[in-house]
Amino acid sequence: MPGKDDEYAPRPGEIAVALPASFNAGIYFIGTIRTPWRTRADCPKNGRGSEAVCTIEVHEPYGAALAGIEAFSHLVVVYFMDRARRDLVLQVPRHLGEPRGTFALRSPVRPNPIALSVVRLLKVENNRLSVVGLDCLDETPLVDLKPYYASVDSTGDEPPETGSPIASR
Numbered sequence: 604m605p606g607k608d609d610e611y612a613p614r615p616g617e618i619a620v621a622l623p624a625s626f627n628a629g630i631y632f633i634g635t636i637r638t639p640w641r642t643r644a645d646c647p648k649n650g651r652g653s654e655a656v657c658t659i660e661v662h663e664p665y666g667a668a669l670a671g672i673e674a675f676s677h678l679v680v681v682y683f684m685d686r687a688r689r690d691l692v693l694q695v696p697r698h699l700g701e702p703r704g705t706f707a708l709r710s711p712v713r714p715n716p717i718a719l720s721v722v723r724l725l726k727v728e729n730n731r732l733s734v735v736g737l738d739c740l741d742e743t744p745l746v747d748l749k750p751y752y753a754s755v756d757s758t759g760d761e762p763p764e765t766g767s768p769i770a771s772r
């Protein structure tokens with residue numbers, strides 16, 4: 604991957620593991636996300652970090668799967684962090700300065716670099732959705748779209764957050 608090795612090179616205190624030789628499952632990329640950000644330095648660290656309008660292009664033959672989506676004010680967008688390394692189990696995020704396990708982070712670096720954001724849906728035009736609330740690089744592959752239901756997706760009784768949601772590497 605371009606930039607993967609240098610941008611995501613392990614830091615002191617990080618642990619990389621050998622990944623399995625084969626995958627357990629395959630996924631279909633169903634679209635492409637267009638954003639204003641071409642480098643990680645420019646990219647917001649989480650979906651609340653920018654009000655930029657981004658475009659989600661859903662590829663054929665999946666356009667028909669968008670029927671009815673305009674009824675929702677917010678969507679859950681699932682995407683694939685295609686430029687992230689996948690082998691770190693312990694990471695030292697810059698904002699923490701100490702090691703933390705990958706599954707206790709929102710870092711894009713993980714065995715399955717699947718990301719999600721809850722976005723505000725502004726407009727649907729054919730196979731293109733205009734949304735606010737993404738934090739990914741331009742041309743990030745789209746894995747799935749789901750309607751956001753506050754009644755289901757927000758527990759409403761969360762304890763105070765531990766750590767910062769600004770949890771890239």
Ligand SMILES: C[S@@+](CC[C@H](N)C(=O)[O-])C[C@H]1O[C@@H](n2cnc3c(N)ncnc32)[C@H](O)[C@@H]1O
Pocket residue numbers: 643644646647648649650683684685686687709710711717718719720738739740742743744770771772
């Ligand atoms: C901290 S992650 C959070 C992703 C998602 N909101 C989540 O919580 O699952 C966001 C960061 O991932 C990095 N990133 C964005 N798009 C990427 C891509 N296509 N490949 C690798 N890294 C990416 C950028 O550094 C960005 O700031």
